[in-house]
Amino acid sequence: MSQKIIIVGAGLTGSLLAIYLARRGFQVDIYERRPDMRKVAISAGKSINLALSTRGIHALEQVGLAEKILQDAIPMKGRLIHPISGNTSFQPYSIQANEYINSISRRTLNVNLMDEAEKFPSVKFFFNHRCTGMNLENGAAYFIDESTGNTLTASGDTVIGTDGSASAIRMEMLKSGFFNFSQTYENYGYKELTIPASSNGGFRIEKNALHIWPRGSYMMIALPNAEGDFTCTLFMPHHQSERNLSQLKTEQDVVRFFQEVMPDACQHMPTLVEDFFNNPTGNLLTVKCFPWHVKGKVLLMGDAAHAIVPFFGQGMNCCFEDCYYFDQLMDDFGDDWAQIFEAFGNLRKENTDAIADLAVENFVEMRDLVAQKDFILKKQAEAILEEQYAGAFISKYAMVTFHRLPYATALKRGRTQDKVLMEICGKISTIEDFNPAAAMEKIRMEWEKLGQ
Numbered sequence: 001m002s003q004k005i006i007i008v009g010a011g012l013t014g015s016l017l018a019i020y021l022a023r024r025g026f027q028v029d030i031y032e033r034r035p036d037m038r039k040v041a042i043s044a045g046k047s048i049n050l051a052l053s054t055r056g057i058h059a060l061e062q063v064g065l066a067e068k069i070l071q072d073a074i075p076m077k078g079r080l081i082h083p084i085s086g087n088t089s090f091q092p093y094s095i096q097a098n099e100y101i102n103s104i105s106r107r108t109l110n111v112n113l114m115d116e117a118e119k120f121p122s123v124k125f126f127f128n129h130r131c132t133g134m135n136l137e138n139g140a141a142y143f144i145d146e147s148t149g150n151t152l153t154a155s156g157d158t159v160i161g162t163d164g165s166a167s168a169i170r171m172e173m174l175k176s177g178f179f180n181f182s183q184t185y186e187n188y189g190y191k192e193l194t195i196p197a198s199s200n201g202g203f204r205i206e207k208n209a210l211h212i213w214p215r216g217s218y219m220m221i222a223l224p225n226a227e228g229d230f231t232c233t234l235f236m237p238h239h240q241s242e243r244n245l246s247q248l249k250t251e252q253d254v255v256r257f258f259q260e261v262m263p264d265a266c267q268h269m270p271t272l273v274e275d276f277f278n279n280p281t282g283n284l285l286t287v288k289c290f291p292w293h294v295k296g297k298v299l300l301m302g303d304a305a306h307a308i309v310p311f312f313g314q315g316m317n318c319c320f321e322d323c324y325y326f327d328q329l330m331d332d333f334g335d336d337w338a339q340i341f342e343a344f345g346n347l348r349k350e351n352t353d354a355i356a357d358l359a360v361e362n363f364v365e366m367r368d369l370v371a372q373k374d375f376i377l378k379k380q381a382e383a384i385l386e387e388q389y390a391g392a393f394i395s396k397y398a399m400v401t402f403h404r405l406p407y408a409t410a411l412k413r414g415r416t417q418d419k420v421l422m423e424i425c426g427k428i429s430t431i432e433d434f435n436p437a438a439a440m441e442k443i444r445m446e447w448e449k450l451g452q
Contacts, residue, residue, distance in 0.1 A: 004028070005026050006160070008159065009032060014162035014163075019113065026122065033130040036125070051103060051210070053402065060320065065116060074207065078100075079212050080212070082211060084262075086263070094398060108226075128147040129146070136173065139155065140154070161299065161301065161304045165307035189235075189238050190234060213262045218234070254273055254277075258272060287307035287308075290345065296341060308359045311360070325344065329347075354410070358411055384434065385439065385440060399413065
């Protein structure tokens with residue numbers, strides 16, 4: 001008889017993990033606190049569209065789903081910057097035609113993954129089941145069926161918690177002691193807004209770009225959807241800033257604010273006021289913890305183990321990479337869960353910490369630096385180096401987004417490169433003044449100092 005694995009959380013990570021496990025012949029029971037989104041409309045308002053890139057695509061390829069998933073995605077070739085002046089500028093993500101990120105809705109992706117998982121007779125979903133805790137000694141997980149009020153205990157050979165940043169499984173581990181945990185909130189909230197499709201179903205602004213309205217201490221982004229609309233997200237301090245969410249109290253406040261600081265977006269947002277006041281305010285936090293497992297009884301994976309802010313577009317990609325590496329470890333250790341869990345944590349912890357730090361750094365870049373002269377010159381310099389020193393030089397963004405180098409490597413090498421190039425670009429007026437050979441020599445010297 002095949003082993004049974006209990007997964008807590010039927011989001012993106014849990015649904016993809018179920019597919020990986022079912023392909024290996026395991027029985028998988030997935031418990032999800034929400035209703036089945038394929039049958040019940042779950043309110044929007046806190047989605048933040050996803051940017052699927054190389055790491056996530058690779059994980060989907062291993063289970064034969066990448067091609068299908070990408071059919072619902074829209075390629076974004078670069079950032080389109082919207083200054084207050086209205087003179088937009090495009091910053092390509094890469095000089096390579098095949099290097100871009102893909103906008104896809106969270107719901108569409110989750111539905112596809114659940115549908116695929118349910119094709120396996122060994123996979124069962126239990127919706128409206130909220131986890132209330134577990135016994136870390138024997139691996140029994142406790143649930144309440146919120147549609148009936150009944151309580152139940154789920155037992156299997158092991159439990160994997162993929163129940164997100166507010167993980168009930170992690171909370172149980174936190175109570176047990178000898179568990180390191182940090183939760184860091186940013187002084188930023190976010191509001192989901194909408195640029196609808198035009199009357200003929202077309203896109204009101206450039207389709208194949210990630211749009212950014214950088215305003216220093218705050219910003220808005222917009223990602224395209226297949227239906228012709230854009231999901232916009234305003235990121236803004238809650239308080240203690242010249243511009244903050246607490247100031248936007250009335251309809252007049254909201255309209256005046258957008259007309260003043262994002263006039264080109266405002267003209268395309270007929271439901272701005274309704275969206276702003278009807279959609280909840282989301283919060284941004286980073287979760288780091290360790291160890292991720294207790295013996296062979298329970299493991300944390302995805303956001304439950306390492307929630308990050310969304311500013312490098314890697315949250316989902318990192319979680320999908322978790323599933324891929326977990327599957328690879330089963331090649332080495334079979335179903336010895338204690339060994340798999342230990343190896344998984346040792347393999348992934350340094351890298352998930354690295355992408356968490358990179359995501360916070362990229363927030364500063366997106367909301368402020370993208371409009372500055374030195375930064376624009378740096379991006380141009382990176383493109384020159386990637387072309388002239390192909391394979392030797394890879395920008396930090398490309399290492400994270402278009403390659404599968406460990407995140408920790410991308411962090412170390414990327415910071416070194418950024419430091420050198422920002423120093424050089426701060427001393428030149430135009431990109432014609434940039435000396436690629438001298439820059440590359442300096443970068444190599446810095447790599448050697450760090451043993452890279």
